[in-house]
Amino acid sequence: xxxxxxxxxxxxxxxxxxxxxxxxxxxxxxxxxxxxxxxxxxxxxxxxxxxxxxxxxxxxxxxxxxxxxxxxxxxxxxxxxxxxxxxxxxxxxxxxxxxxxxxxxxxxxxxxxxxxxxxxxxxxxxxxxxxxxxxxxxxxxxxxxxxxxxxxxxxxxxxxxxxxxxxxxxxxxxxxxxxxxxxxxxxxxxxxxxxxxxxxxxxxxxxxxxxxxxxxxxxxxxxxxxxxxxxxxxxxxxxxxxxxxxxxxxxxxxxxxxxxxxxxxxxxxxxxxxxxxxxxxxxxxxxxxxxxxxxxxxxxxxxxxxxxxxxxxxxxxxxxxxxxxxxxxxxxxxxxxxxxxxxxxxxxxxxxxxxxxxxxxxxxxxxxxxxxxxxxxxxxxxxxxxxxxxxxxxxxxxxxxxxxxxxxxxxxxxxxxxxxxx
Amino acid sequence: xxxxxxxxxxxxxxxxxxxxxxxxxxxxxxxxxxxxxxxxxxxxxxxxxxxxxxxxxxxxxxxxxxxxxxxxxxxxxxxxxxxxxxxxxxxxxxxxxxxx
Numbered sequence: 001x002x003x004x005x006x007x008x009x010x011x012x013x014x015x016x017x018x019x020x021x022x023x024x025x026x027x028x029x030x031x032x033x034x035x036x037x038x039x040x041x042x043x044x045x046x047x048x049x050x051x052x053x054x055x056x057x058x059x060x061x062x063x064x065x066x067x068x069x070x071x072x073x074x075x076x077x078x079x080x081x082x083x084x085x086x087x088x089x090x091x092x093x094x095x096x097x098x099x100x101x102x103x104x105x106x107x108x109x110x111x112x113x114x115x116x117x118x119x120x121x122x123x124x125x126x127x128x129x130x131x132x133x134x135x136x137x138x139x140x141x142x143x144x145x146x147x148x149x150x151x152x153x154x155x156x157x158x159x160x161x162x163x164x165x166x167x168x169x170x171x172x173x174x175x176x177x178x179x180x181x182x183x184x185x186x187x188x189x190x191x192x193x194x195x196x197x198x199x200x201x202x203x204x205x206x207x208x209x210x211x212x213x214x215x216x217x218x219x220x221x222x223x224x225x226x227x228x229x230x231x232x233x234x235x236x237x238x239x240x241x242x243x244x245x246x247x248x249x250x251x252x253x254x255x256x257x258x259x260x261x262x263x264x265x266x267x268x269x270x271x272x273x274x275x276x277x278x279x280x281x282x283x284x285x286x287x288x289x290x291x292x293x294x295x296x297x298x299x300x301x302x303x304x305x306x307x308x309x310x311x312x313x314x315x316x317x318x319x320x321x322x323x324x325x326x327x328x329x330x331x332x333x334x335x336x337x338x339x340x341x342x343x344x345x346x347x348x349x350x351x352x353x354x355x356x357x358x359x360x361x362x363x364x365x366x367x368x369x370x371x372x373x374x375x376x377x378x379x380x381x382x383x384x385x386x387x388x389x390x391x392x393x394x395x396x397x398x399x400x401x402x403x404x405x406x407x408x409x410x411x412x413x414x415x416x417x418x419x420x421x422x
Numbered sequence: 423x424x425x426x427x428x429x430x431x432x433x434x435x436x437x438x439x440x441x442x443x444x445x446x447x448x449x450x451x452x453x454x455x456x457x458x459x460x461x462x463x464x465x466x467x468x469x470x471x472x473x474x475x476x477x478x479x480x481x482x483x484x485x486x487x488x489x490x491x492x493x494x495x496x497x498x499x500x501x502x503x504x505x506x507x508x509x510x511x512x513x514x515x516x517x518x519x520x521x522x
Contacts, residue, residue, distance in 0.1 A: 138431070139430070139431055139434070140429065140430030140431055140434070142429065145482070150481075150496075159477075159479060162477065163477040166475075167475040167476060167477040168430075168471065168472065168475040170478045170479075170480065171477070171478070171479045171480070171496075172480055172481075172482050172491075172493070173479060173480070173481045173482065173496045174481075174482045175481065193482070193485060194482070196485075197482075197485065197489075197491050200489055202489060202490050202491055203482075203491040274472055274475070277430075277472065278469075278472060280434075281465055281468050281469060281472075284434075284437050284441070284461070284465060285462075285465050287441055288437075288440070288441065288444070288458060288461045288462065288465070291441060291444040291445055291454075291458075292444065292454060292455070292458040295444065295447070295451060295454045296451075298447075299451050
């Protein structure tokens, strides 16, 4: 066997290059479905795997370049059914054809859905949802931060209810978009900002509420982002997620310390009702009064018991003895005093009688009289003391006589009696 | 937070402690009376705080260079509208004669 003379053989590289050109021309873009196998993520960030079919057994190697891998929102895994869009290509060094993947989609489930599922699994493994790390909410909050759209219904509902239910708490509104491009970044920044201020001590907070009114499942996207989950997880303040969707539980709901179905419910969960608290205080007041009254009654009963015992009765007996003695003494004193009074009175009476017997008035009983000029205390002793016409007053043992002098006869004692004197 | 040295939490937990002590009956009468007085003081404090509470709303606009919060009063647009609208509608609703 000899090589025919007119043959010009391909070099290996030229053949592969020729095949490559033909294949790429014939299969510019293909959509392929299959199962991922032999999945590897290289150091470079490129993804390599085989797309396989089990029955009939067949496979084709796939490459997914780093630039596309970075934009994937889910993690490809072995055994995952996918649909991909690719360009067929030949790897010249090995002469193998392969698919250069442009798009990769999970089969039977939306990519976003799968991404969400996978993020949940990841965060679960990291312990983000661990109930043990959920912090208790304050009983009587004094300052609450509300992250919400500044123009939405959520913020209005929360402020209105807060004002009614618990105006004690100051509200700090931190406006943020809650949906659309960049909403997740804004939310995460808002949480981190508040958390930082609280941690610094320049704005102490009792809780942060993430509020959003109802909406479609897609609108929740921002609350399902990993950066929001990280911000909540790392927050120094307890976070209440009130994203407002009953069917879909967002990742924010799962990471938060508490979850509420609506923004209003978040406020209800977070704050006591001022009326209820007032009643609580009233019951404290009643119990306080009851207990102290009970203590007082108890103390009085104990005292009464003590006073019934002989040891405590004796001092009272002694007291009564003393009282009796005192009464006795004072009675005797009174009697003694009365006797002294009587004695003194008797003495006074005697003296008065003696005095009376010496009184000049007594002489009048024996027939003497006393004569004076009216207006003078001088008793008349001589006829020369008067003149004719003078008025005289004469006192007798009984009564008085007023007379006028008719004549005056000076002379010896008792020789002449004036007509007026008796 | 408002510069109040005693929070409701502290007041309530102290009230609970006082009640427990009083109900245990292990305190002397004098201690019990002192605690009762303290309790009444705490209650008075709480009542006053509750009565004087007035809603305060601020908006966080940013953080200053010194790391302090930048705040300004917050006024919700629809809240303003509501205040202007509501008294009339409430009034109407309250009167049976106006309903139909």
